[in-house]
Amino acid sequence: MKAHTGPVGLISNPGSGHNRNHFERIRTRIGQCPQIHHIVTDSPADIKPALTELAARGISVLAINGGDGTASAVLGELLESGLFATSPLIALLPGGTANMNAGDIGISGSLRKATSHFCEWCESGRDTTDKLAQRTLLRVVTVDGQPPLYGMFLGGGAIIQGTEYAHREIHSRGFRDDFSLALSTLRTVWGVLRKEPLYNRHVAINLFLDDADLAQHNTLILAMSTLQRLAFGMRPFWGQEPGDIQLTLIEQHCTRFARTFFSIIRGRPSNNAVPSAGYISHNAQKIRIELDGKLNLDGEILVVKGPVEISASMSLKFLKL
CATH class of the missing domain: 2.60.200 (Tumour Suppressor Smad4)
Incomplete structure (x- = not known):
């Protein structure tokens, strides 16, 4: 058994697909798991402060409850900001509309089941045996001088x-x-x-x-x-x-x-x-x-005119349950 130790952080976007109908129930379940420090964001501007707080807490697991766009925005900020000396283990919950990223490298099942499964993992021995996957992200630059965008x-x-x-x-x-x-x-x-x-x-x-x-x-x-x-x-x-x-x-x-x-x-x-x-x-x-x-x-429409540079980011490690 390979156990993953250290504090756990979770960032939620209550406005994403499944969260719009189920967020209070999801928040209650997360609140029953004292191992998780939960931050709710209301806009993309809240992502960097949330990551800054979690980095200061020394988290080793970062869960994201949102859609593909939310996950990519959070992971893009994580990669660009350099807030973490060592990248945390990433856990994707299917809180969005399409949830394609979580379907490949995240927590399976409905949002309710996936949240319970993740909380149970946090409360138990956090076994990672045969539960890890590595992926890069697409780093997309559309206009010189504009911040890069990320997606999968x-x-x-x-x-x-x-x-x-x-x-x-x-x-x-x-x-x-x-x-x-x-x-x-x-x-x-x-x-x-x-x-x-x-x-x-x-x-x-x-x-x-x-x-x-x-x-x-x-x-x-x-x-x-x-x-x-x-x-x-x-x-x-x-x-x-x-x-x-x-x-x-x-x-x-x-x-x-x-x-x-x-x-x-x-x-x-x-x-x-x-x-x-x-x-x-x-x-x-x-x-x-x-x-x-x-x-x-990742589900967001970009209007482009001219060159688009796409490169692979550094590899991140994801928890699959």
Whole structure:
């Protein structure tokens, strides 16, 4: 048995997806666990003071109760600020809407069950045997002089229409987690297959992988991630190169879209998933893209015009329960 010792800190965003309906119940359960120092944030401006307080307390475990955007904002501040001499062990609770990050490297189950499971872990021997995973984050710089953004998934092309559809038609009806992401993915694929103009807008992207030369693509779908498992078990990356950032790009002229797409998201790309047919997958440590359009960074829409620099952060250690 490998036990993890030291104080535990938890940062909550009560305005995130599942927390909006269940936060008082979650707060009560956390309050019953004296090992946890709980800080509730009301805005992104509260994140740095919260981390400063937890660093002063010498925490060795940092739990985050919020969505993918909250987790990335907290972890980005942790990486940029240098407040911790040694990075704490990270525990992600599924308190948001999509919870894709927690689904890969966090505490599984509903928010109530995940919170109870984490509290029980804190109250017991804190065994970490076979419960640890390491991941980097995407460090995204869109404009010179602006603070970098962080996330674990970056998407473009038809993913933007799928995201906007999810915000407009799915999340507003109360659907959350993998189910909501599955619905938005199916709607996107249906739109592409029917050649609906909204879903078939190509995005001209100039792509630089590590130190390779420029490659130009008329892009239908762009996806990058440092996760191993995306929503509802998708594993759409099959590049073999070294590098923490996984990239898949599907071009506008791709052939046999439906059959090839579903083979890709199952993690078993068909023989048609090759560059000559419009399907590219590659791993890298740094990526530069140039475009005029929108990107989805962990569910948040970014409007960009010009170069975007994406690099892998230092690796963090996550608790999986």
